[in-house]
Structures are given as structure tokens and as C-alpha cells.
């Protein structure tokens with residue numbers, strides 16, 4: 001287990017950011033109830049449970065897991081939460097098929113190896129492997145959240161923001177009441193494979209459609225948010241439209 005007290009930070013009223021070993025996840029609180037947004041690698045399952053305890057809750061308080069996208073570092077603990085506690089999980093209708101592994105849009109081991117002459121990529125790949133990055137994380141129980149826009153009827157009332165590109169059904173979640181946006185991997189602020197810091201896109205080889213991933217930034221720039229909670233890298237404070245400009249500039 002690696003998550004400790006200072007890895008769980010309350011960033012707004014009822015919004016907790018959790019820094020896992022290689023990926024972030026988030027907890028939205030409404031009274032006793034929680035929404036978990038993303039669920040780490042398979043090897044992060046104990047850390048997910050530990051982070052819930054560090055917010056003063058029980059894992060049974062998690063009403064649902066919302067999945068930004070179905071990569072192994074975000075879907076990891078979803079199947080185990082369902083098996084152990086019956087926790088439902090929701091994603092964009094397109095991403096649901098990905099979560100059920102009706103198709104796979106994830107960087108392959110040979111594709112990673114092709115980039116592993118870069119020391120940071122090689123080091124990250126080893127750590128990802130140890131966390132279960134190549135394990136089968138399929139989650140047949142994932143359901144589509146209701147289409148039509150607007151806040152979901154879940155703790156924290158997250159509003160889906162379609163951000164396809166990294167995967168076809170990638171979704172960010174906005175919390176208009178808190179001025180917060182959870183960007184998943186559509187906009188990150190750092191990644192172990194890169195020395196860059198600050199708002200950025202992930203390296204192109206991680207994305208199903210890198211051009212579409214750039215275009216998806218428009219949807220984030222339109223939001224009125226000044227706290228950016230990315231899938232990877234530290235919390236970013238400042239208008240999301242400025243973060244988008246910086247990511248586009250790179």
C-alpha cells in the first residue's frame with residue numbers, strides 16, 4: 001500500500017483528490033455518500049480502499065464509480081469493488097463497450113517497447129507492469145450513464161463533458177457548484193514518461209486519436225472552472241481555459 005494521509009487532499013468542499021503511485025482518482029462527497037471517479041490500476045485496489053478510509057468513509061459508502069475512460073490505470077479496481085461490495089459503475093455509452101472489452105483502445109506492449117529507448121518510458125513501463133498494467137481489467141457490469149447532458153444523479157452531481165480522443169468515449173466531469181473539472185487523461189499536468197510539468201496532453205502514442213484529443217480541449221476551455229483535477233500529475237489551480245492554452249502551446 002502506498003497511499004498515505006498527505007496523498008488525500010480536500011481540494012474543495014466535498015471534493016477529495018487522491019494521488020496514487022502512478023495515477024490519480026477522486027472522491028465526491030455528499031453526506032455519507034461518495035462517488036469515486038476512476039479507480040487506479042488493479043494493483044491500486046487496496047490504495048483505493050485506504051483512500052476512502054482516509055476521508056472518514058467506508059467502502060460501502062461509495063454509491064458508484066464513474067469512469068473517465070477504460071484504460072487499465074483507471075478501471076483497475078472497478079471489477080473488484082463490484083465483486084466485493086456490489087458497487088455499480090458508469091461510463092459514457094461508447095466507453096462502456098471499451099470497459100467490457102468488446103474492443104480495446106490501449107497502447108500495446110510492442111508499442112511501449114518501441115518507445116522504451118527513452119529511459120523514462122522504460123522506467124514507467126516497469127512500474128505500470130508491477131501495478132497490473134497488462135492484467136485483464138474488463139468490467140462487464142459497467143453501465144452507460146444517462147445521455148442528454150446535465151448533472152448525474154450521484155453524490156457530487158458530476159456533469160459529463162465529452163472529451164473523445166484519448167479513447168473514443170473519454171469523458172471529463174465538471175462540478176459547476178465548486179468550479180472544479182476532473183479532466184481524466186484529456187488534459188494532464190504531468191506523467192512519469194515525461195519531464196514536462198504543467199498542463200499538457202499525454203504523449204500521442206497513448207491516445208486512440210491524438211488529433212481528436214487536441215480538438216476535445218475546446219470542450220474543456222468552455223467550462224467555468226478554476227481547479228483542474230487531472231488523471232495524472234498534480235492538482236492545477238487557475239482557469240481551465242488558461243490550462244488548455246498551455247497544453248495547446250506545447
Ligand SMILES: [Zn+2]
Pocket residue numbers: 023071073074185231232
Ligand atoms: Zn491514465
